[in-house]
Amino acid sequence: DQQVKQNSPSLSVQEGRISILNCDYTNSMFDYFLWYKKYPAEGPTFLISISSIKDKNEDGRFTVFLNKSAKHLSLHIVPSQPGDSAVYFCAAPDNYGQNFVFGPGTRLSVLP
């Protein structure tokens, strides 16, 4: 079964600096990955995706990198802003490519 790990439960970064959130997965049969952001008392919000045809996808301050051989992806936020403080979930396809398995999340705190 697909397993998704985000080994850092929390991360604190100074405003203006780069935030790097990491994610590892086990099953690489389907290569389409997602990042979600979640504020308290709200549902997760889709942030950015990446597929295997690229190793990088950029959207404004957010960039996701995919290392297929290492089964690893990372989300870079630069420059970080206090409004980026949230829990970030990585999601990888399940064994059938029909759904996504979510990691446990990383709580990012951007300090002013």
Added chain:
Amino acid sequence: DAGVIQSPRHEVTEMGQEVTLRCKPISGHNSLFWYRQTMMRGLELLIYFNNNVPIDDSGMPEDRFSAKMPNASFSTLKIQPSEPRDSAVYFCASSLLQGYEAFFGQGTRLTVV
């Protein structure tokens, strides 16, 4: 579009009572998902529907849990009887197609006392 709409936002009930959570997916989306979020297990998929048909309910924890999708614009998740360990935030999400990113509702925080 208003996004995925869930009701109620909060539900407090006594153990043994029936609880029904409701969801209206985004219009035009063909897949609907029910997730549960707890501190211990994170975000776990309970069940998903494709074109109103339940496809995989292997995540439903017990027979006390059931879900229906009578039409493309409405789904319910029912717990009968409810237990304190069912306390969690329940999210409904929908996606245009299977394998695409899902859009989440704001969740229902369920507390069973």
